[in-house]
Amino acid sequence: MRRFGWDRWLIGGVLIAAAAGTAWVGHQEMQTSWLQAGFLTKYGEKLTYQVEPGLSELVKYPTQGPYNERLGYTEIPKAVKSLTGSGYRIEQQARTSPELAGFVEYGGFAVFREKTRAGLTLKDRNGSILYAARYPERVYDDFDAVPPMVVNTLLFIENRELLDPTFPMRNPAVEWDRFAYAILGLPAQWLNPGMRIPGGSTLATQIEKYRHSPDGQTSGATEKLRQMISASVRAYLDGKDTTYARRRIVVDYLNSTPLTARLGFGEVNGLGDGLWAWYGTDFKDANEILKQPATTQEQRLKQAEIYKQVLSLLLAQRRPTHYLIADRSSLNDLADSHLRLLASQGTITPELRDAGLSLKLRFRNDAPLPPTISFVEQKAANAIRARLLGMLNVPSLYQLDRYDLTAETSLDGPTQSNMVDVLSKLNEPSFIESLGMAGFRLLDAGKNDLHKVIYSVMLYERGMNANYVRIQADNLDRPLDINEGAKLDLGSTAKLRTLITYLEIIAELHGRYAHLPRPQLRSVAADATDNLTRWVSTYLSDAADRGLTALLNAAMDRRYSANPGERFFTGGGVHTFVNFDDKDNGSIPTVTEALRSSINLPFIRMMRDIAQYYVAEGAEDAGGTLLTDPTNPARQAYLEQFADKEGSHFLNRFYTDYREKTPDEALALLATRVRPAPHRLATAFLSVKPKASLAEFTRFMSDRLPKAELSAQILERLFDKYAKDKWNLADRGYITGVHPLQLWLVEYLQGHPEAKRSEVLAASADERQETYAWLFKTSRKQAQDTRIRILMEAEAFQRIHKSWARLGYPFDSLTPSYATAIGSSADRPGALADLMGIIVSDGIRLPTLRVERMHFATGTPYEAVLGFEQKPGERVLAPEITATVRRALQDVVENGTARRVRGAFMGPDGVPLVMGGKTGTGDHRYADRVMARTATFVFFIGDRFFGTITAHVAGPEAARYKFTSALPAQLLKSLAHIIQPLMDRPMATQTVDRGH
Template identity: 90%
Template sequence: MGRFGWERWLIGGVLVAAASGIGWVGYQEMQTSWLQAGVLTKYGETLTYGVDQGASALVKYPTQGPYNERLGYTEIPKAIKGLTDEGFRIEQQARTSPELADFVEYGGFAVFREKTRAGLTLKDRNGSILYAARYPERVYDDFDSVPPLVVNTLLFIENRELLDPTFPKRNPAVEWDRFALAILGLPAQWINPGMRIPGGSTLATQIEKYRHSPDGQTSGATEKLRQMISASVRAYLDGQDTTFARRRIVVDYLNSTPLTARLGFGEVNGLGDGLWAWYGTDFKDANAILRQTPQNSLEAMRRAEIYKQVLSLLLAQRRPTHYLIADRNSLNDLADSHLRLLASQGSISDELRDAALGIKLRFRNDAPLPPSISFVEQKAVNAIRTRLLGMLGVPSLYQLDRFDLTAETSLDGPTQQRMVDVLAKLNEPGFIETLGMAGFRLLDAGKNDLHKVIYSVMLYERGPSANYVRIQADNLDRPLDINEGAKLDLGSTAKLRTLITYLEIISELHGRYGHLPRPQLRSVSLDATDNLTRWVSTYLSDAADRGLPALLAAAMERRYSASPGERFFTGGGVHTFVNFDDKDNGSIPTVTESLRSSINLPFIRMMRDIVQYYVAEGAEDAGGTLLSDPANPARQAYLEQFADKEGSHFLNGFHSDYRGKSPDEALALLATRVRPVPHRLATAFLSVRPKASLAEFTRFMRDRLPKGDLSDQVLERLFEKYGKDKWNLADRGYITGVHPLQLWLVEYLQDHPDAKRSEVIMASADERQETYSWLFKTSRKQAQDTRIRILLEAEAFQRIHKSWARLGYPFDSLTPSYATAIGSSADRPGALADLMGVIVSDGIKVPTLRVERLHFATGTPYEAVLGFDPKPGERVLTPEITQTVRKALQDVVENGTARRVRGAFTASDGQPLIMGGKTGTGDHRYGDRVMARTATFVFYIGDRFFGTITAHVAGPEAARYKFTSALPAQLLKSLAPVIQPLIERPVATQTVDRGH
């Protein structure tokens, strides 16, 4: 050797030895993961979270990933904002450690023990479960519940080394040989982005991918790295030994692998739901069969069929939409090739292989039917689910049911169930007999089909800051909730709303005039143009007690005639009204007596007084001479408004007649509406087709009047005399005998046959005014006054509607007619109950709660608990008004139409509870055709409970039923044993006092 040769050999030997040592260490690490196990376990111990009181700034919600979207985790921030805006506050929220926050911030997926299945849970006020949805529906509970045949098949296909017990600390997220193949294939993928290469995915990284990566896809090397790092850290959350973590990976994969979606079923996740959705195979049966040794050929064939289904679903996960929907034959071929491969490797027997090869995959033709749902049983639950959609901003019940959410509701589950049980039996003749619901003004089991009668019950409990729905039930086995989802004629219950408006005006007048000296009050009385102002000012000028309670009491003793003999101009026409009982016709009852016996005509006249009060105010706002002075400039604006409104009404009707017709068909229809007289038909034709030639005109006229004496000279004179330019629109309407706007519309449709209603209205603005030009002449004052009064009445009803809406009236407008006082504008039982809640609460309007607390993502870093945050209610009525109304409603129960319920409920000491209420019977007709019959009782019980009870029959068959509001009143009396335990429940144990 040369000089220093031995040193070079020595150094080389050391380097080779070092490299060998590093290689050996690297090899050992790849085999055992001992270094990763130590480092990642320690690191995982820092990735923690906990839940503490109040809102948290130390929480980071995910923004993507199918798993996070399905369970609602991505929507929690939006939900929290919406709920806090709606009166909820954060009671508890998760706090993540800084290390976990940084891990997520720098690209990792939040690592925690994730749920395989979750869904919406609703609990009643006692904590009992009312409703629970869990998705996936069919899952393995643990590793031991998975048949070994399924485990072995999955590992053979996807991750053969996963459960190897040789190295208990092994990282299940990485198989180094597969990872190396993936790395080597990257250059080819960069050259050809669409090229599929062998993946480095283990089951652990696949779970990360389809749960958390955008759209469940791996978009590139960076995304793959996120999956691997997150899966690696997650694997060591339970310590360095990953044996149980690896078993959990198998179970999680089998329970959650995505298998596309099926119409009628929705998203399919996991082997259990996959077998049911795609093959109609029961999951429990399938697992039992796969565990057993077949005893005969039939059992062997069934086992082979199920095994091939399982195998196909494990393979379909690679391209689920392609294999399960687009190309099922190729999935069958792929399964067959794997059957041969599995048998060749000894993973399955030759017998199982051969039997399965002889079976072709048979997919179920129709989507699985959803479980049978009783809408009667679920009515309250569905109402709460629907309410949650709005509270959380979720677009569908499908999505809501998959949220990881528990909601605590106000419902009293045991009482709700007892109520449902009773309502379900009300179609039995014997049962209604025992409840006293058969008889005069009730039901006739011999003539009435009891199955047609729909009953609904709502019961609320008043709390210090909210009203709590305790019962919401009906026996309608359809999704519609008639308490809150229907528009019903509830008859005389409208008298309650009318009475309150009447008393509000009396109170308003007291505030305006109660402080004036008596001489000035007499002057006000003399100048008043409406009855209510005149009466209040007169009363105050003479009364010794000028306080509001005394005035309201006196207002309840005002008398209105019950005579049906008067004709009333209202709603744009002349109407007459009748009383329910003609024995009342000759009476002049007080307001109290009218409410007690629910007499119609006094309330018609009361509504007239209310309207006249607002009309007088409107006229005063217009200068005070709107009706007396023809020169008042405000008259022109009212008349133009009338022309526009009535013209639009007529055009809407005409458009419905002519919609969809060709120009020739529209002209032909118009011609049938004109008397067959030459000058009328000539005017009609030339109005619609002003540019037509004489020849076209001649042909039209002779076609329409084949027997008429229409010489060429006569037709030429008609053509010249009745041209469109010779007469204005109003004159042409007069000549033809049809509405001028009908002429205009048919002409417009000649050039715009597809014109929509809105386009027609917009284009006809000038013509509507021209049509009513005759009305604008000062010589037409009487006609003008009539139309101005119609508009003033409509404006009055807009003000009445504003008052009603403030108290919970549910619809956008009222019918502008005195008939609104007796129910023509319809109502909803739930809205009436809200009104009763205001009355019971001395005029304070508080929220109505069905959901008191929401618990999101329990046991996750996204956990949040929000509860109702009590705030002072809004005063919408004075205490004096509500006290007056309560007294009147108590009289209805004590002495009036609801006296059958008197004494039905008792306090805990056995004393009868004070009750009040208002009955109503709605006989909904369209002309002579009966549409529905409805009877309602809105009530309060003591100072804590209130609600509504309704009976309803829809359709022409309602004509056979003669029940009145006596029916719901009797039902409430019969339900007393069901409701009484709820009433006797002490206030101290109620949900309302749980610190909200």
């Protein structure tokens, strides 16, 4: 930005001074401002802006100034850039006139009717307000609301001529006597650039200073003139008569004067917030007391107390941090001196003066408590605010709430409110009973503490090119949003993800083999090393219909045993699994039947097939002989990887044990872990302290084996035989009976007692390989194969994770175990809802829309409106797969674990809407103790609506709750009357233009 040069400013100053020096004209101008009024009014008429459709090249955003920073005006360009890069487009934007652009270009502040209060507003899809923040919180609405006593005091202190009605065209930005002092101070300022220049600071220029000057300060004469010129032009925006503008200046000053910041409250602006933040005085009560005559001694004292507080804040504005925080006694003295001065000039009565002098300023000790907020009622709004932080790159909710921004959301306010009302009553036994949520596999109102059960509901509506969040609610009265912020064991909902991965592999194999002739397919089946490849190639070799749909249908008819008797080697160990209902143990259901009844063992075996498919692909990539040929060079890389991985695992455990111990304490702990035999203890000591003397060794052995008959000769022989350099690390581990890396770590910590975990891991790379040297011998092929399979299974689960992540799985990894098929890797309700959205949309991932439009800086030259740009979604699943999955999920509602919700919702024609879904119940356990219980139902309703509903209990007491996924399913059924009105509305095809 080109700032005013000294030549331009000084020429202007000289011209004004010359005019003032012309006797008659100068006198009249100083009294009436009639020349300025005429010129500036006409000039101000050209300083305009218009908000028009599309991107604007004619907008100048401020780059500094506390007001512009607080309201977010300085950040609008960055926000626009971020939003336009993430699916939004500029619908409307301000265009400034050439004159206004030029005024700003040459250093002026943009002149328009500025807001005193602003803040974030969130609206629902109907335009109703969901959330509104306004700062300052306590303000005067207009001039008439200000007690005359406050007006008179302010003018006496700061600007005595401001409201003089004698000359209605007076320029409120200039008091000529003050201006003369400022001009006379220029030479001194030139000689001493850091010198403060007195004079020239009217209320109008002070407002310009603390709003728009860098850091709210006047850095010199140039900045002072900049303030005066901007304030002068702003004063004449409404015409030559400045009476109204001058009154507005008083109100704006009182409402916005900066009064530093208070810990726990934040930035304090304006008299109203100042009274509350610093004195705990209610603004409304204070104004009533100051307006009413005080007739009793008690009233006089109360009025004097409040008046002195007001006076102190008006005075503190000069040095707010000093007076309000550092030196409050000086502020009290300053207020007392002004009480005397104000009384002597007749601004206040002697009685008010005396009463004020008898009182000391009493500051509130603690920051005012924020208003009580129901996180339950604000859950959806808080979720959107949190999302806006990332969208706009705003560092905190504190700053976001102060932005001059209105965001139009996709939420349906009335339905959201009704949902919150129901959720808030679910701790009442009678209400639970009325909703049918008490009973077998539900809740026991007599035994269960209903306050412990947290419920969450998310409902989306599919639009043409976006999924709209209509409801996001839970009854957790804390900031955490369990829909999107918690990691929960959601049990059998993982079977839905497993099923989709299974069908994706079937579809992939179809693409690979469906075109082959039958003899070649039989050859593929004979050579296949995994069940899925073998089954697909066999099916295609015999099938009359080789189409993908027919193959997927056949895959759903494949049978898996539900027998829990098998032991599964997975996740590096042997595991067994059980079914929820032991009546299923002897069955061999189809995939459709297993999903319908949510039987565990078929999905464990399905996950084994999936993992083996990827293991087979990995083996093929390694030459096809990885597990058969001991000379395959890829085996070495796998074994080295295993040694590194398992060695790191053990070192991490050992480091946790030893990290806070001194070298001697570490050695002592190690000794307790070695069986008390001379050769074992000798090896342990000499491994840790290889340079120790025989005397040190003797003391250690004597302390550890006081009853052993260890002669000097025996000790010397032990000292020599078990020296560190006589045995490798693995041998020393074998002799001592402890893991070799534990010996290495204790030795390393002797010389590096402050070593970080990362340093230990980096330093032990060679030792980790040495520890597992036995594994690299060709005679150990069986042991090698076991460990290679463990690593290949882990790689398979990395492939599975990649598939799940592509469909919205929210975490960075999966537990490499078949148990992932039944929920061991956890999930989030919101992520499951996203997956259901893909299924409902025939495999197209549509963006999830919470904020449809953002309106920045309404009524300013910085105004910008950005709306979501409707674009086609991304295909992530084949439509044949999603059609197959929808039919299976519909079967779960029609005939399976979610049949209680069947027919709960109606279409416009009165016919029940088709529903589908997957239930899941999970216990999060630690050392066989239940630490949480969660039940979830992820569902779709018709072809437009989908979502999740969850019940969750945290803590060890969760073991007393026996509810299953029947509970959220029953709750959804009970909520049908709340949700149904959404389904009676037309399909959302685009964002609604509300006529900005």
